[in-house]
Amino acid sequence: MISREQYQQACTRALEYFAKAGIAITPEERQHIEVADFGLGRLEQVGLELLVYVNTERVCAKELVLFPWQLCPEHRHPPVAGEPGKEETFRCRMGAVYLYVPGVSVSNPAARVPADIARYLTVWHEVVLQPGQQYTLLPDTAHWFQAGPEGAIVSEFSTKSRDESDIFTDPRIERITRISDI
């Protein structure tokens, strides 16, 4: 859970990232930034800011903002409603992002992970994405990622997004953010 104030601050900060990258968004879109704390209530460490451009039955495109060292925890996109899981391409626009997928584990990861989070990370094959670099994830593939010291903006091009169907490795995680007005 995050407070309304934390939510607003994260939105404002995400908008600053878009401005810095020269990514134009409409006044209406400014009101629809999504902030995900994954239910852990420590947004600076574990979290993601999202702007969904389009999400139809067939196609989804969004921008992801990660603040410095902010981490999106390990998850996968399983088959849903008789379709293969979500396929997604991450394209780094600004900053750097460390993406981890199945494969040979890196011996000295660039990511910096709190111990209680690392406990639930099972894939350690490292893909470093600098601006202009991208990686395509096939459906149902475990992955997690973290921004480097400057934060990052990542464009995601994918099939339909069904965030509520994502399967996270860490059982503590709730994908849908709750905002407290207290």
Place this chain on the structure above:
Amino acid sequence: MISREQYQQACTRALEYFAKAGIAITPEERQHIEVADFGLGRLEQVGLELLVYVNTERVCAKELVLFPWQLCPEHRHPPVAGEPGKEETFRCRMGAVYLYVPGVSVSNPAARVPADIARYLTVWHEVVLQPGQQYTLLPDTAHWFQAGPEGAIVSEFSTKSRDESDIFTDPRIERITRISDI
């Protein structure tokens, strides 16, 4: 048909657009800019520069560059291989683009169209896209577009791209560019 020199000049100019918009692309991608003259050999008037980021069986994302007043002629994306036609979202990143789709015709279009091209334009419902604005086209919908006086960059998020299957209204058009080395 365009000459190798025209092709190279258009690539260089498209790269300048990306640089101006702060869109990072890799050295390899710089070698894979596509230039389409639609077979008419008058690239400044009728043409498009493209960078395809990803085009899998399910998802496609690309950047389109249009030079000032450059026009992409009317076409539609029919059903192919038992699937509905291509669905695409155009999102303006820089400049302005005038998009025309089925609907009530505009009385005073922003587009400036040579007479022989206008002859094959059947849809005149105008959608003006400024940076940050977007429009989603359903499959098999006739559409054409033209950049305004500053040119434009447009992101396209779509299902699989099968350019060779596109149906153009103007029978003179060849979608696949031929480059002359003479």
